[in-house]
Amino acid sequence: MSDLEWIVKVPEVKHFTFDKIPDLTGKVAVVTGGNNGIGYTTCRELARQNAHVFVLSRTVEKGQAAVEKIKSETGNQNVEFLKLDLKSLKSVHECAESFLARNLPLHILINNAGVTTSKFSLTEEGIQEEFGVNHVGHFLFTNLLLEKIKASQPARIVNLSSHAHKLVEGENFFEKLNDPAQGPGARYSLSKLANVLFTTELNKRYLKETKVYANSVHPGVINTNMLTRNHFSAPDMFFTNSISPEDGVITTLYCATSPEIEQKNYRAKYFEPFGNECESSTYAQDEDLAKRFWEYTEKLINEKFPQK
Structure with a gap:
């Protein structure tokens, strides 16, 4: 598939807008990668509608600064920071334990954080970084919080994927995950395919008889730092078709909050x-x-970070 083929035409009419977000008083939301970009804007708009929001970030200073800024912009003081480094399965466990220790419900989990790298690199446990951060870390984090989410239903899980998942071609997916010859676009696209597949299997295994609604989204080609860090070879049309962080959170917030x-x-x-x-x-x-x-990811986690 060429770069031009996967560019998403931005609709002129918005099916959902900020003013359609219902009052979220009493709702608790957790957003990974919430300190900047669309993660920050997501947290801000949830807080604006009175949700109790947890901003998750691997950088303490940036995360706490984001919390204070959201409080200032929205007037909502129920905004907190939790440290989460998705490159470390130990950090994923610690973050989940920290949240669960609060004995709060969890109505909205948004797996927003994502990474793309110029060179093949590994997480703390030796997992290919795009796959480890974009999929494996979120897979583990969601499963650690799943019983709390089910106990809080009706609830939502939103997994940020990308239209780039449609760039995946050929077979031998699992061999490609650990192949340094795979380029940045291929690694990122495969991790985004994993996000959609995770959503499908999560629903099939655990959510069918519940009021927990898990969906995946392509937020759009967002004009953020991550876009400039992407290493896809893309024509000018790719970048002129990008949208603002304000518009980039609409689809996420639709899945997280809309009564529809x-x-x-x-x-x-x-x-x-x-x-x-x-x-x-x-x-x-x-x-x-x-x-x-799903089975590959479970096995990988058990091998790389076995629990007693």
């Missing part, structure tokens, strides 16, 4: 701007592949 999600029983669906249900790739719709990715 429950009314229409949206489960394991894939959404693109602005809150529109879209078709994911053929691979992303492969339920057997979703099962294999």
